[in-house]
Amino acid sequence: MNIKNPAVLPISLGRSTAYLIRGKNGHILVDSGPPGSGKKLLKKLSQEGISPEQISLVVLTHAHLDHSGALEDILKAGGAKLAVHKDEAPALEQEEELHLNPVRPLGRLVKAFIGKKRKKGSSEIKPDLVINKELDLKPFGIKGKVVATPGHTPGSVTVFLQTGEAIVGDLLMGGMLFRRRRPFYPLFASDVKQLERSIRLVLKLKPKLILPAHGGPFTPAQVETKLLQPRRIKRKKARRG
Ligand SMILES: [Zn+2]
Numbered sequence: 001m002n003i004k005n006p007a008v009l010p011i012s013l014g015r016s017t018a019y020l021i022r023g024k025n026g027h028i029l030v031d032s033g034p035p036g037s038g039k040k041l042l043k044k045l046s047q048e049g050i051s052p053e054q055i056s057l058v059v060l061t062h063a064h065l066d067h068s069g070a071l072e073d074i075l076k077a078g079g080a081k082l083a084v085h086k087d088e089a090p091a092l093e094q095e096e097e098l099h100l101n102p103v104r105p106l107g108r109l110v111k112a113f114i115g116k117k118r119k120k121g122s123s124e125i126k127p128d129l130v131i132n133k134e135l136d137l138k139p140f141g142i143k144g145k146v147v148a149t150p151g152h153t154p155g156s157v158t159v160f161l162q163t164g165e166a167i168v169g170d171l172l173m174g175g176m177l178f179r180r181r182r183p184f185y186p187l188f189a190s191d192v193k194q195l196e197r198s199i200r201l202v203l204k205l206k207p208k209l210i211l212p213a214h215g216g217p218f219t220p221a222q223v224e225t226k227l228l229q230p231r232r233i234k235r236k237k238a239r240r241g
């Protein structure tokens, strides 16, 4: 399954995928990739004929390092504005990586291996726009909106495009090594109930395609069947105790 919309460009940056949304008068970048991926990101953009100055806004789905690690590079290169949810902004200022509460055994394993320290100086990144409930992207030339979808972290957001794509960050994900083409719950969640509510909210907004930062993309039907069918939830809840 591929993204059919040429205005939505996935940019694979090793540990995570950022997305570029092309607009008529400027583009929006969703996430920046892990620390050290700035050069790769700028190179991939340039291969698409996009200069950093053409990016008017960077939307951060959440502050985890594999999404925010190269923010400084892209912001400095072109002067884009940064939009972050109000409940996520504090995490950006922390030197320690926050909200790594494993919800699956693999989460515990991965937690032991990932970098937990931000790059020195990254705490100087300040959002230009603080998202409360929603952010309309019309002023940035894109038909769509950013909606709060907490649960993976308190201030996680999803970018909905009128063309039907939902860029969900780590609200859900593909398999880490295998089965990247089926949806799983994320490895970490600050609030599992909130996470389930947010997945329901995303489906309620009737996207055509769900684009996570790891693996995917997925159809809403896949997400519904694999993550939200009552039997599965019950089983997961039981396991959680
Ligand atoms: Zn994350």
Ligand SMILES: [Zn+2]
Pocket: 016, 064, 066, 067, 170, 213, 214
């Ligand atoms: Zn991630």
